[in-house]
Amino acid sequence: MSKxxxxxxxxxxxxxxxxxxxxxxxxxxxxxxxxxxxxxxTPVSIEASVSLEWDQTAGVxxxxxxxxxxxxxxxxAGDEIIARYDAQSAAxxxxxxxxxxxxxxxxxxxxxRGSRIHYVIDTxxxxxxxxxxxxxxxxxxMTAEKTITYTVQDSTRKQVIGIGNAAYRGEDGRIVEGERVxxxxxxxxxxxxxxxxxxTKVVTPKGIVATADRLDYVAATDRADLxxxxxxxxxxxxLRGARAEVEFDKEISRLLSDxxxxxxxxxxTP
Numbered sequence: 001m002s003k004x005x006x007x008x009x010x011x012x013x014x015x016x017x018x019x020x021x022x023x024x025x026x027x028x029x030x031x032x033x034x035x036x037x038x039x040x041x042t043p044v045s046i047e048a049s050v051s052l053e054w055d056q057t058a059g060v061x062x063x064x065x066x067x068x069x070x071x072x073x074x075x076x077a078g079d080e081i082i083a084r085y086d087a088q089s090a091a092x093x094x095x096x097x098x099x100x101x102x103x104x105x106x107x108x109x110x111x112x113r114g115s116r117i118h119y120v121i122d123t124x125x126x127x128x129x130x131x132x133x134x135x136x137x138x139x140x141x142m143t144a145e146k147t148i149t150y151t152v153q154d155s156t157r158k159q160v161i162g163i164g165n166a167a168y169r170g171e172d173g174r175i176v177e178g179e180r181v182x183x184x185x186x187x188x189x190x191x192x193x194x195x196x197x198x199x200t201k202v203v204t205p206k207g208i209v210a211t212a213d214r215l216d217y218v219a220a221t222d223r224a225d226l227x228x229x230x231x232x233x234x235x236x237x238x239l240r241g242a243r244a245e246v247e248f249d250k251e252i253s254r255l256l257s258d259x260x261x262x263x264x265x266x267x268x269t270p
Contacts, residue, residue: 044070066079100116144162163179170191173205178201182196197214227242232253
């Protein structure tokens with residue numbers, strides 16, 4: 001066996017646990033990787049049902065077959081996981097992890113599911129690929145057919161972007177949809193603002209539906225500004241215009257015309 005590369009294969013009589021023990025034993029000799037900056041004292045476990053490869057020269061772990069990486073309250077599962085670290089560093093902390101095939105990433109109460117994920121340790125950012133990508137938390141859920149990107153902008157703000165028939169559902173049941181949906185979250189992952197572009201829609205817990213080509217939503221005021229081809233439906237009442245200002249909590253909708261001279265319209269049912 002090469003001193004710089006460790007490869008293990010499992011047959012039907014072996015278990016992932018046996019393989020994991022062997023890998024961790026070698027890792028202790030060479031340095032312990034970490035999955036996150038704030039958990040450097042917590043060891044990382046890597047296991048798989050088919051094979052594990054540790055390339056010490058390249059600084060790469062490759063786990064194939066029902067692969068799982070765990071550290072503290074963080075875990076990543078997929079058909080294949082590739083974890084990279086700085087081979088020149090004595091600490092050998094992980095720098096990035098990529099998983100493909102039936103991906104499930106958990107951190108605390110937050111769960112991300114998709115076909116592929118690329119996670120960067122230093123920034124805690126990740127790109128999640130669909131189809132059927134979904135990120136759930138106690139404060140809300142983002143879904144998208146193409147990709148979901150999560151970034152931490154600073155200690156007080158996060159950003160989640162869904163692309164491709166995307167939708168954000170808040171803990172209160174409010175839904176914002178669009179081809180591209182950008183949600184800005186506070187430190188507790190509560191929504192501050194949402195921007196949506198392309199076939200956008202807002203559905204309130206009371207059943208009011210507003211559609212437009214583009215919209216901006218502010219949670220603090222529970223207000224949405226809608227632009228181009230606006231339609232607001234409240235039960236049997238329908239309002240149409242070029243622009244709209246909707247204050248959902250006050251149930252006030254203002255329809256505005258544009259410079260083309262096209263009139264705003266409404267169908268009101270007593």
